[in-house]
Amino acid sequence: ETGVTQSPTHLIKTRGQQVTLRCSSQSGHNTVSWYQQALGQGPQFIFQYYREEENGRGNFPPRFSGLQFPNYSSELNVNALELDDSALYLCASSLGGITDTQYFGPGTRLTVL
């Protein structure tokens, strides 16, 4: 059984640029959720994809967008980067359902200068 993987591990961008983060789900999982974790805070929900469709969104602006592919891997895209976007971005996969355990990847550390 393969765990959740994310790439890249670290990324440095400048304000105004665009970034794409990638996530491979755990084998057999059809739901992917993305979270943003600022330093010293808990993870904040960005959005979730279920079978290639967005299935819910947190309080994030439209410049945060995503995709889920037929193999259930996923991308998080952020346009017009701002300094406050500097954070750890976590991807979690699950079988879906409100009682299901989510399995997290190691995260991508994004720094915006």
Next chain:
Amino acid sequence: SQQGEEDPQALSIQEGENATMNCSYKTSINNLQWYRQNSGRGLVHLILIRSNEREKHSGRLRVTLDTSKKSSSLLITASRAADTASYFCATPNYGGSQGNLIFGKGTKLSVKP
């Protein structure tokens, strides 16, 4: 919106001692989960307790849930230096997509050898 709030924010103990962390939440839930995070990396699922359960054990971990007080506690017995991490409670977001979790800010546990 913040659902779970952990207490204390930070805890420092000696190896061999027990560590207790508390979590309070605001709305009715059907389950609560605890996660561990080492040094700003991915979250590791520890335990899920359902609303009809009062106590659950997993190795050196004991979790309790009091739905009347909307609170949960995580006890780590005979702590080890390797238990040094941040611990988060997470509850389902019924207002959002199924499977979306709401995290507190976490308790930072330091176990000194």
